[in-house]
Amino acid sequence: MTAPHFIGLDLGGTRIRTGRFSPELNLLARSETQTRDEEGIEPVIRRMVEQVQAVLPTDGARVAGVGVSAPGPIDPINGVITTPPNLQGWKNIPLRDILRERLGLPVYLGNDANLAALAEHRMGAGRGYGHVIYLTISTGIGSGVIIGGEMLLGSAGLASEAGHLIMAVDGEQVTTLEKEAAGPALARQAVRALRSGQQSVIRDLAGGDLDAVTGRMIGEAAEAGDALALSILRRAGTMIGLGVLSLLHCFNPEIVVIGGGVALNTWQWLIDPLWDAIRAHAMGEAFWQNVKIVQAQLGDDVALIGAATLASVGAK
Amino acid sequence: MTAPHFIGLDLGGTRIRTGRFSPELNLLARSETQTRDEEGIEPVIRRMVEQVQAVLPTDGARVAGVGVSAPGPIDPINGVITTPPNLQGWKNIPLRDILRERLGLPVYLGNDANLAALAEHRMGAGRGYGHVIYLTISTGIGSGVIIGGEMLLGSAGLASEAGHLIMAVDGEQVTTLEKEAAGPALARQAVRALRSGQQSVIRDLAGGDLDAVTGRMIGEAAEAGDALALSILRRAGTMIGLGVLSLLHCFNPEIVVIGGGVALNTWQWLIDPLWDAIRAHAMGEAFWQNVKIVQAQLGDDVALIGAATLASVGAK
Numbered sequence: 001m002t003a004p005h006f007i008g009l010d011l012g013g014t015r016i017r018t019g020r021f022s023p024e025l026n027l028l029a030r031s032e033t034q035t036r037d038e039e040g041i042e043p044v045i046r047r048m049v050e051q052v053q054a055v056l057p058t059d060g061a062r063v064a065g066v067g068v069s070a071p072g073p074i075d076p077i078n079g080v081i082t083t084p085p086n087l088q089g090w091k092n093i094p095l096r097d098i099l100r101e102r103l104g105l106p107v108y109l110g111n112d113a114n115l116a117a118l119a120e121h122r123m124g125a126g127r128g129y130g131h132v133i134y135l136t137i138s139t140g141i142g143s144g145v146i147i148g149g150e151m152l153l154g155s156a157g158l159a160s161e162a163g164h165l166i167m168a169v170d171g172e173q174v175t176t177l178e179k180e181a182a183g184p185a186l187a188r189q190a191v192r193a194l195r196s197g198q199q200s201v202i203r204d205l206a207g208g209d210l211d212a213v214t215g216r217m218i219g220e221a222a223e224a225g226d227a228l229a230l231s232i233l234r235r236a237g238t239m240i241g242l243g244v245l246s247l248l249h250c251f252n253p254e255i256v257v258i259g260g261g262v263a264l265n266t267w268q269w270l271i272d273p274l275w276d277a278i279r280a281h282a283m284g285e286a287f288w289q290n291v292k293i294v295q296a297q298l299g300d301d302v303a304l305i306g307a308a309t310l311a312s313v314g315a316k
Numbered sequence: 317m318t319a320p321h322f323i324g325l326d327l328g329g330t331r332i333r334t335g336r337f338s339p340e341l342n343l344l345a346r347s348e349t350q351t352r353d354e355e356g357i358e359p360v361i362r363r364m365v366e367q368v369q370a371v372l373p374t375d376g377a378r379v380a381g382v383g384v385s386a387p388g389p390i391d392p393i394n395g396v397i398t399t400p401p402n403l404q405g406w407k408n409i410p411l412r413d414i415l416r417e418r419l420g421l422p423v424y425l426g427n428d429a430n431l432a433a434l435a436e437h438r439m440g441a442g443r444g445y446g447h448v449i450y451l452t453i454s455t456g457i458g459s460g461v462i463i464g465g466e467m468l469l470g471s472a473g474l475a476s477e478a479g480h481l482i483m484a485v486d487g488e489q490v491t492t493l494e495k496e497a498a499g500p501a502l503a504r505q506a507v508r509a510l511r512s513g514q515q516s517v518i519r520d521l522a523g524g525d526l527d528a529v530t531g532r533m534i535g536e537a538a539e540a541g542d543a544l545a546l547s548i549l550r551r552a553g554t555m556i557g558l559g560v561l562s563l564l565h566c567f568n569p570e571i572v573v574i575g576g577g578v579a580l581n582t583w584q585w586l587i588d589p590l591w592d593a594i595r596a597h598a599m600g601e602a603f604w605q606n607v608k609i610v611q612a613q614l615g616d617d618v619a620l621i622g623a624a625t626l627a628s629v630g631a632k
Contacts (some may be wrong), residue, residue, distance in 0.1 A: 010411070029513075057407040073599075073600055073602060082602070083600070091402070091420075110455060117473045123513075130471065131470060131471040145566075147463065147468065147470075152463065152567075153568070154447060154463075154567055154568025154569065155446065155447040155568050155569060155570045156568055156602065156606070157568070157600055158568040158603060159566065159567055159568040160566060161565040161603075162565070163565065164561075164562075164565040164598075164599045165481075165482075165560045165562045165566070166483065166558040166559070166561060166597065167482065167483075167485055168484055168485045169483060169484045169555065169558060170555075174558065174596075174597050180485075224558060238485075239485065242482040242490060243482070245482060246480075246481045246562065247566075249478070249480040249481065250461075250475065250476060250477070250478065250481070250563075250566055250567075251468075251470055251475055251566075252470020252471050252472055252474040252475035253470065253471060254467070255473045259497065263366065277490075281490050283477060283480045284389055284391060284399075286398070286472065286474055287474060287477075290472070
């Protein structure tokens with residue numbers, strides 16, 4: 001019997017992507033459609049089933065299982081979508097069992113950031129390392145943790161929400177890594193400075209409309225040497241460095257892989273203040289001197305690859 | 317052949333404690349002496365060997381191994397005391413191999429907070445739970461993490477230093493959970509308030525000498541209804557709650573066990589603000605609604621029991 005193929009499905013708020021992967025997890029076929037969650041849950045599930053069917057092998061190859069990536073929080077242990085913030089109306093949907101029933105294949109469910117961590121660990125920047133932290137910095141901050149080659153789930157599958165590390169406590173004001181360093185936070189910081197009269201090309205990039213400022217514009221402005229953008233990114237690098245440092249103190253990993261649009265588009269301005277913060281505040285050199293901090297390698301397909309990897313792990 | 321016994325040794329900055337434990341990890345014999353690290357490393361090691369010999373069985377029972385608890389940071393993987401803050405002159409001492417050679421028994425080395433976590437998990441307040449966080453709050457804040465019944469070590473054995481979670485970032489000021497909520501921090505906060513003219517029985521407890529204020533006095537003053545002490549403990553409870561919340565978001569445990577003199581002596585004033593902070597700032601109810609937060613049960617012997625437990629785990 002030849003080695004089986006694996007299917008990965010990435011259920012996002014905007015798109016459903018599906019891929020069939022070889023036994024070595026190389027992508028062989030892919031399919032993509034819109035999620036259109038405003039049409040209700042059943043049509044989305046039907047589209048998921050169609051997308052999987054669209055990539056099934058036609059040459060008689062066997063499929064061992066389907067991995068599904070979904071936005072958290074989810075219950076990966078019982079395969080239930082609990083209350084994702086970006087899928088309308090999805091509340092306590094036993095997606096794993098529904099898909100298993102309709103597809104007649106084993107189905108495994110994981111949260112997108114955890115599966116991205118698994119993918120970077122097995123196929124990307126974290127290959128060859130047993131202890132990996134993965135962070136994704138875009139409109140939010142998500143993370144996944146690999147300990148001794150295994151994905152950390154915690155008691156109910158909710159572990160590794162590094163975006164919700166408590167970062168600052170200023171009187172009654174409590175904030176988190178995500179609220180300080182994700183894309184919307186950077187945009188908000190820019191708008192605040194612009195409103196207080198600071199000069200910056202960010203105003204022009206937004207066409208003069210401060211409500212139109214986005215995280216992406218901060219990177220574009222930095223590219224043009226804009227002082228406000230550079231100072232926002234310096235602070236973001238420091239905050240991310242302090243968040244990573246808490247993770248180094250908690251998990252003692254070998255490598256930290258950072259992905260997500262905000263991080264990858266502004267890497268050159270983040271990485272120095274990030275390392276400076278770690279070196280300045282670590283409880284000892286041993287916590288960072290052998291640690292690598294690198295860019296994620298798998299791009300937009302990371303959760304798809306992670307989902308297929310989950311299917312391959314689950315099917316063993 | 318009858319089941320073997322295990323020996324635990326707790327190397328502290330002040331005392332060396334040793335115990336022989338039954339196969340079920342009940343304490344059968346114990347011995348204790350002073351560390352006297354100012355006399356140099358070799359005399360301390362000789363005393364450790366003598367203490368182990370003092371508890372060896374005389375009835376022919378077999379000993380399977382010796383577990384040693386030492387203050388961190390250490391290298392538990394290679395059995396080396398690297399640079400403990402409270403053992404003079406100890407730097408890169410391969411204690412495991414030295415003791416194994418002299419005792420002719422398998423020796424296992426662990427850091428005291430990690431072993432305390434293991435002990436509370438196997439024999440104390442965390443019994444029956446697979447996912448446990450242990451925090452000790454005294455002159456410092458240490459921690460240990462049990463994931464699926466296993467002690468988290470990380471890539472180099474440095475994991476789970478929760479006292480060094482980054483807690484507050486106020487401009488250039490970076491602080492940690494330990495710097496905000498360990499005993500010396502509470503004393504420092506009291507002294508600052510007293511110097512600024514605030515009335516409190518803490519001044520009397522210290523005999524009018526502000527340099528003599530200790531963390532313990534904050535608890536004593538709270539017992540007397542002192543407003544300053546109560547406000548310091550309320551803030552400490554909030555800070556510890558926010559630190560625990562970061563750990564809930566990272567590890568998703570079932571139970572958090574808190575020990576250490578500061579926490580146990582002031583529990584009644586810490587626990588409400590601690591829970592309030594968690595409920596107010598968690599990313600969702602699922603992160604705390606089934607979590608238990610309880611006092612440690614094993615008292616001063618916790619690291620000793622943990623060391624014996626390590627020997628029993630290592631010998632399997």
